Structure formats: structure tokens, C-alpha cells
Amino acid sequence: MSRILQYSTHFLSQIMLLLSILLLFRGHNYPGGGFIGALVASATVALYSLAYRIKTSKFDKVAPIILAVGILILLLAFIAPLFYNHPPLTGMWLKFSFITVNIKLGTPLLFDIGIYFTVIGGVTWLIAELEDI
């Protein structure tokens, strides 16, 4: 129950979560991506559970749901092109500019978000389960 660790976790976890979302969204053009963002988020969860020694019993129930949501998002990215008469998993992009910023949203981004949630769910579930031994 190290006070230093707990205090620094209080700040670090906020930064790490923001970092993980940042990595997720910048992954397409700069180093980063869904896997890396998800691992940073899982590291946050691991750090938090180590610092506060909380029984991660809530994670036992929540993590599978996050995993399932991730897989559903992946499936959505899979079948969304079917509605536009493209083969499954085609990359489709929606480009628009917001004031001066060019924004591109597409099915690969949706796919990346799905990976993000799936890996977070999987890894945190793993950690939560193994903690109980």
C-alpha cells in the first residue's frame, strides 16, 4: 500500500488513458494504432489494481462485456460495406472538412476501434482472472 504509488497513479492513470485514446486515433498516419492504444489502457488498469490492491471483482463482470462490444464493432465494420453493395470489409471513407481541418472517417477506423475494445476487454479480463489465484 505505497502512498507514493497511489498518489502518482492518481495522475498517471488520467494521462495514460488520454494517451491511449490519442494513440488510437493517430494510428493511421503516425505511429500508434488500435493494439498499442488498447495495451496502454490495459496497463492503466493493471497499474491501478496494483497500487490500490482492489479486488478486481467488478472487472470480472465488466471485461467480458467490453470484449463482446469490441467484437460487435468489428462485425459492424465487417458487414457495413454490404449495405452499399461492396464486398464485406471494404474500406469506405467519408471525407469532410470542419472549418479548416480535414477529417476522414472510415470503416478501417471503426475496425481499429473494435480492436481497441476487444484487446482492452481481453487483457483486463486476463489480469482480473489471474489475480484471484
Place this chain on the structure above:
Amino acid sequence: MINFDVYLLLGLLLAAVAAIKYNKIVLFYILLYWGLITYSVFHPSIFDFNSVISWSKILAINISFNNDNLAKIFVFLISAIGCLVFLYSDYYCDNNKAKAKKLFSILQLFAISMLGLVLSDNVIVLFLFWELTTVTSYLLIQFSRTDSAANQAAFNSIFLSVASALLMLVGFVILYGLTNTWSLTEMALFQKSLSPSFLSITACVLIIIGAIVKSAQFPTQFWLSGAMKAPTPVSAYLHSATMVNAGIFLLARIHPIFADYAVWKILLSSIGLTTMFIGGLISLFHRDMKSILAYTTIYALGSMVYMLASNSDLIIEAFVAFLFFHALYKAAAFMLVGIIDKNYNTRDILELSGIAKNFAPISILLFLTFIAMAGLPPFFGFILKELIYEAKSMPASFSLVSMSVSMISSTLIAAASLKMLFYLFIHKENKQQPLSKSYSLLFPGILVIGFIAFSFGYIYIVNLLSNIADIIIGAAEQPRSLFDISASTGRILNAFTLLGGLLAALILFKSKTILSYPEKYSAKTIFEQIVNAILVIGNKLTTMTQEKSLSSHIGIIFVSLGLFLFCLLLQQPFQAWQALHQLLNMYSIGNMIILAFLAISSIGLVIFKPFLTNLFYLAILGLVLTLFFILQGAPDVAMTQLLVEILIVVVLVVALRKADFNYIQESKFAIFIKLTIALFIGALFSVITLLLENHPFNNVISDYYINNSYSLGQGMNVVNVILVDFRAFDTFGEVLVVATAAIGIWLLVKKFHKERIS
């Protein structure tokens, strides 16, 4: 014009909704969904079936649909009987919301897969839907997870189904090689022009195996009787009208290609006849009404397979008519048995004696259904049997053995149905009690009205029947209709069969015997013993070939692999020496620092015994690798390496902090051997890696990705674009592996906890 693919996806959405919340509104939407499909059978222009989505351009696999009359009749069965089954399930679940959610969502998923199966034109898409029906039917059979007999039955069904489906897939691929098309409509044009060769006969046999196991033919018929553990709505839908007909459907679709083959005729007629006989015989051995119905279904499927063996247009027309008629009365029979089960809490015919005495609605429905099943007039079964006997006694298709076997089987079936009728209606005591929720009789009632209407109105659809028969056998030279022939011989044979059945039923009823046969000779026991033997042999092999300690196991692998590769290297000694020289030439400062740290951490890893110290040095090793990747210019890999290293250390610490380690003292000799092997393998693989690095590298693929990553993939980070765009399907698989690992660990931990408590 609704796009059909979108409509299918809408059905999946309905299944998801039903899984979350079930109430009458959801039921209404499900009925609306299937009602629209039933309507589309008569007005096909509602749905747009022509939008072909190409799934894989290279393999020429398209998601395309084929809505001809053969498909339409199956779609009608799936959707019309489906609506009634959904209504019946609502009654069956009795306001038990949890049960209703599960039953409706999986049943809806099954119905969608079945719909996709009969409408698909591409054999790969058909295979996809075939396997979906297998999975959903497994979930439905295993509905009450605590019943171990149901678990075993579900396992049997999925094992047989998946094994046969794999063989069937091989058959499809061979067929693609021979005809160069995946489309069933184009394959049907190959009628009579695909000459029997080794490959085509193999394809024929493999596809037949797939269809036969799905339709519960001999010797795999036991999975259907085991599947009776499923809830009654499931039996009424799957095991009478839809899923078991999937195999029959496939046989009908490929009939034009293979019907002239001797293999086809011999295999299908022999298996069909055997199944007919077994179905008829064993239906007399059971007391549970659902089991009796299961075996009469097996008889009916056997007779349909037998009818498909022939090439005569009369018999194929009979097949289509029988398919339709059978689905109607069988579904009605299962529903009635379910209603009886709900009200009297038993399905044993000996205990149910005399429940149907008065002219209550249920008695009327039971009487009509079982009379239809026995094949008595005035129902269609009677007319059909007459005509079938007549068609089979014509010189072209006559065979004494087959005629006698089919007559005996029909006799047995008539006996079984009449016996059930006797038990239900005749007994001294009148145990009838008023039925709760008698609106439930409406659903089988509609089916009964359906088959009565069919029996009296079949003349109006004779054209439709002969059209479907044309699809199955290709255009006949001189088309004849089944209902134009006069059936004098047939009438005599039919009368014999029915009288024989009546006699047998009376004898069995009066003597109150239920015959039985020893369980240890049944096909089910044999199958389960085979599966057991496979597991036992696997276990024995593993213990024989694997060493007990991990280090000796790895040591053997390293030594043998190392010696093999070393011998290969000795053939190119000069390049190997050059590679080693190159290794010694890499002296930039960064590389030297990294090398120093690697050396320190490796030695620390090996020397120190305590577990946490090992973990510490392992972490240093991982972090130094991260540095190496950054120096080599691969930031994504470096980040992943760093994070995975951190997570591994955290997980190991968390998982093993309470563990008790016994540190064994090893002899100096053992340490020496392990060190030698480790150094040998390390040096060998370094040299091989350097050799591979100097090998000329074909840049085609990486150049394509680098050049097209911004134009096609809209991204500048090539690694990420490859992961989520170019090779997204592979990433999908990998992510599923992560999910499976998490689920596996959950199960293992659960089991570990259970063992610790007990």
C-alpha cells in the same frame, strides 16, 4: 423492392433484440418478418434477389441467390411453419422470460440460416449457412444445460455434422475443379455431360455423405432420436420440417449432375431403404411419443432419399409432394405431443392410455394427424403411396428387394401410428382433463387444416409439382404427371400394407408389449465408444512421446533441430563464415551498449535463482529490445514490445506472487549440458538469421503496400494501414485469438477454483 441481403441482416438484428428483451411486441415483429417472406413466395417481386455481392473476386465466390420453385417450396415451409412454431414457442415458454429470450433468439438465428441455405446459389455460401444451422441446432438441443443426456446428444449431433460437412466441402471443391463454377444453377447445366471419373465419383460420394449425415440416415440416425431432448417447438421446427430436410434439399439440387451415376443410385437407394426399415422397426420399440415420432421422421427421410435415387419424373414428383405433406403432419404431430406433455406431464403412451376419448378438439386433431401419418384414406398419404407403388412397379424402376423392403417399412409405420392411436383412444378409464390454454390447439390445428386442404386440393398444384420435378431432373423427354397414371397394382399393394399395419397394431396393443433391443448394439453406443477410443489413444500417444520435464523436452527438440540445421549449414561453409564475420563487424556505439545490456541481463537471468530476480532481468531484456527496435527505425514494433513487456511482467507478478517455488539443486554435469545446448542453438540461429538477411529479397509486396498506403488506404502509417485495411481479415482472426485466450483462462481459473474448494 427490398434488397434481400439487407433483409437477412434485419433478421439477425431481430434475433439480437430477442436476446436482450422479449415481449409480445418482439413476437409481433418476428411474425411480421416471416409473414412477409411467406407472402414473397407468392409475389416474388417484393425482394430483390439479383444484387450479387462479390465476396472474393480472386476465388470468384459471390453471395448470390437463386429463387426458383424448388427453393420457394422450402422457403414456404420455413416461413409458414416458422410463424406457427414461433407462436407455439410463445405458448410453450409460459411467460418464463429468460427461457423465451434464449429460445426465440436462437430459433430466429436458425431460421435465418436455414433461409439462407435454401436460397443460396453459391455452394460456398450454402456451406456457410449449412454450418450456421449446425451450430444453432447444437445450441437448441443443448437448451437445458444441466441435462447430461442432452449434452451428450448435442455433442453427437455436432460432431457428426461438422465431420460430414468438412467432407462435403472437399466434394464441393472437387466439383468446382471439374465444372469451373461455384454456382448451383450453372452446375445444373452440366447435367448428363459430366462423365464418371475418379474425381467426379469422389465428389459425388463426399457430397452424399454430407447430406446423409444431416438428414439422419443409416448409420448416423441416432443423432436425431437423441435430439429429442430439445424443447418441443425445436423438434417441431428443426427435426420435422426444416433442418433434416437440408440434406434432402442438397441432394435435390445436385441431382441433375450426378443422377446417372451408378454410385448415386446404389448408394442412395441402399441407404434410403435401410433407413426406412430401421425407422419403421425401431418406432415400435419406444414408449416416449417423441421418440416414436423421431423414428417415423427417420423413416420418412429414408423414403425421400430412396425416391431421390431414381431418375424417373414420376417418382421425383412424388418426392416433392411427400416432402410438403410430411412437413405439415409431422410438425402438427410434434406440437400436439408437446401440448399433451405440458398438460399431463408425461409422454409415455402407456401412461396416457385413454386420454382422447371424447370429441374434444385435441382428440380430433390427434386422430386426424395420426391417420395421416399411417397413410390411411382420405389423406394424401394414401393416394401418394398408391401412386408410388404403381410408379415403382413399372418395368423401368422395379426391383423385388426394394419393393418388399419399402412395403414392410410402410407396414411398420402404419402399425406404429395406429398403435399410438389405439393407446390414446382405447382404454377402460377415461383420464381426460380439460386442457389449460386451449388456444394452443390453434397452431397444430392450422397445420392439420393445411394437410387436409393439400389432400383434397393437390390437383390444383400438379403443374407446380411437375415444374419442380423438372428442376430436379432436368427437362424430361416425355414429361408425365404422377397423377395421370392409373394405380391398379398400387391400390392392391397399398391395401396389403395398411391391413398388415392394422393387424400388427392390434396385436401389439392387445399384448401390451413394448419390444426392446439391447442398448449395447445400438449405433449410438458404437459411435460413443469410437469417440472414447480416439480420446484414449490420443492420451496414450501423448504420454508415450512426451518427456515429463520441460527442459528435457525442449532439449531434445533443440538438439535434433540444431544438428539438422548444422548439417545444412555445413554445405555452405563459406557463406556461414562470412555471416559470422559480419556479426563481429557490427560495432556502432549504440549496438555495443545494447549488446552489453543483453549480455548482463541474460547472464543475470541464468545465474540467479529467485523468481522475482529472474523477472527483473527479463524486464531489462525486453526494454533493451525496445531500444534496439527504435534504433532500427520501427516505432510501432518498439511501442508494442515495450507495452507487452510491461504487461507480461505485471501479469506474472500478479499471478505468481503467492506461488511457492521449489528451487532444485542441479548437478554440475546437467548445468554444463544445458549451457552447451543453449550456446549451440543461439549461435546457430544467429548465423542463419544473418544468412537470410543477405539473401536477395523480392520487394514486390512491400513496395505495393508502401506505394499504395496513402492512395488506397488513406493513411501514412504503412504498418497500421496493413493491419486494419489491407490485411484486415487476418487482424480479425488474431483479435479473436486474444478473445479466445481470455475465455480459456477464465475457464481454467474457474476449474482451478472448483478443484480447490472440493
